[in-house]
């Protein structure tokens with residue numbers, strides 16, 4: 071069966087320096103795969119190539135067997151490749167619910183006239199409320215987005231991503247910059263999305279306990295190259311990975 075997402079020799083260079091190096095990766099449908107690798111390994115660049123924010127120097131991305139080369143990031147999202155919003159995409163002076171409603175609206179592609187119709191508006195609002203429940207943010211629905219803590223903003227980004235209802239979710243370090251107290255809540259949110267068994271999820275993370283807990287498979291990037299891809303146990307027992315990366319990472323975490 072054709073995997074939902076795959077890359078073929080995906081490569082990008084910046085000023086002669088190779089950031090993603092001939093990566094052949096396969097993402098089976100409805101799996102949860104984490105991407106790990108040291109700082110500068112090419113993880114975010116790899117996401118940007120998949121989502122269409124960057125154009126590869128060579129190689130291609132295939133979604134359901136179709137080349138994505140000619141599609142912009144907006145078109146790729148419409149097709150089903152959803153990249154988590156960065157905080158900059160959140161309107162700070164709108165409320166939390168209004169931000170999510172706008173994301174639902176952009177997915178529904180509702181015309182202005184229809185939007186003015188009360189029942190259509192109400193329907194969007196109900197969908198937005200449901201999404202806020204999923205990301206455990208209902209109590210902050212009427213706060214302005216700029217009043218949220220960093221962790222709450224990351225939850226809002228996830229709600230806005232879910233609003234687009236894409237089959238694939240690309241989550242780039244959802245816990246980055248969070249305080250230790252904020253991490254379990256976002257972990258619950260991601261677990262809840264995983265449990266619906268409706269989405270194919272790719273997650274970039276540095277927190278190994280979280281990765282081991284969530285992932286069906288893990289892929290390791292090192293110097294832009296795909297070093298290994300396998301089950302969490304296979305990756306933990308992979309000597310190349312241990313030497314190149316994990317040994318150092320665990321040492322770092324223990325200190």
Ligand SMILES: Nc1ncnc2c1ncn2[C@@H]1O[C@H](COP(=O)(O)OP(=O)(O)OP(=O)(O)O)[C@@H](O)[C@H]1O
Nearest residue numbers: 084085088089107108109110111112113114115116
């Ligand atoms: N727009 C750019 N212009 C030039 N070099 C870039 C650009 N984006 C990324 N790079 C370089 O590409 C390499 C990979 O960076 P990338 O951010 O993808 O790594 P990463 O694995 O996501 O790192 P981190 O874990 O620190 O987020 C780095 O050497 C980085 O400096």
